[in-house]
Amino acid sequence: MSTFTSTSTGSTSDGKNGSMNGATTEAGRRPRLSGMTWLVWRQHRAAFWTILAATALSVALMVYQRGRLVDFLDGYGYPGKSLVEAGNDFQQYIDAFSIVSTGLGMIPVLLGVFLGAPLLAGDLEDGTAKLVAAQSMSRTRWLATKLALAGLVVVVSTGGLSAVFGWWWSPVKSEVTVMDWMSSEAFNNTGPVPVALSLLSVFSGVAIGVVLRRTLMAMIVTFGFTVAVQLVWSYSIVALGNAVTVTTNKGVTGDSASPSLPHGAYEIDQSYITGSGDLVGWGTCVESETEAARQVCLDKADVVGWSVEYIPVSQMNGMQWFGASILFALTAGVVAFLFFWGRKRLV
Helix, strand or coil: CHHHHHHHHHHHHHHHHHHHHHHHHHHHHCCCCCHHHHHHHHHCHHHHHHHHHHHHHHHHHHHHHHHHHHHHHHHHCCCCCCHHHHCHHHHHHHHHHHHHHHHHHCHHHHHHHHHHHHHHHHHHHHCHHHHHHCCCCCHHHHHHHHHHHHHHHHHHHHHHHHHHHHHHHHHHCCCCCCCCCCCHHHHCCCCCHHHHHHHHHHHHHHHHHHHHCCHHHHHHHHHHHHHHHHHHHHHHCHHHCCCEEEECCCCCCCCCCCCCCCCCCEEEEEEEEECCCCEEECCCCCCCCCHHHHHHHHHHCCEEEEEEEEECHHHHHHHHHHHHHHHHHHHHHHHHHHHHHHHHHCC
């Protein structure tokens, strides 16, 4: 009997310990969200999962496209042979870059409108904010959790898309015929820029929603704001670089007159240069009726060669980080405003 009791007790004890150890191990292996983090994730899980799923599908598409591109380049003999000679055979790969880059360029706007604007505006409009304010959790913690989770999803999604798109483009990065590196399609979709643009758009949308306190109105205003930011930013890209100037003194006509620029360089401007070093517009003497008359006009203006300003492709990475740092600073200012405003007005 004692043996049975001992055995039963031991079995029961071992079973309990085994269950407890198993539960502890399982819990350690599968951490779960809790508290405010769980609440915010559950509230916005549809938007978060949609963003992550769309990111995964887009990454898979770009990985597939890169495989096709590399197979073509290897079979064609690039870089030994110029892609200009490929003609229509290569056009489908250029079209793929154009379509995908256009879609990626819309991401900051979409995230700002559909994630940023409703993030707090919805809570303010339906009264959830007042319910949260009545709980033991502070409004600051609630706001911080909302912004942190939304920001994390944005960074993961846009960072992944940026890395994969840059990887896909890297074999033909120096080919202007594929995609000009100074264009918004290339510059704004690689490196840290898409992450910075998206964060600014999302948090600006949150701020607009907090001020307007109406979801639909906040989404409309955020759309206009983010589009304006994209346009202003695209026109400001050139200002991020350090222009390099090259000059010639062999006239402006003939094969040896034009300056030689590095492969992939972005030309900003070109002018005529005179013997005294002054610059005159390249349209000088263009109205001359004959080539001889034009040369007489150029000689009279003392034009001796070209002056060309350009930005080498080697500056792209530095320009992107410099531009992203500006965008991150603006985002930090928006976040500071949200916490300042939220201390008294976020109910």
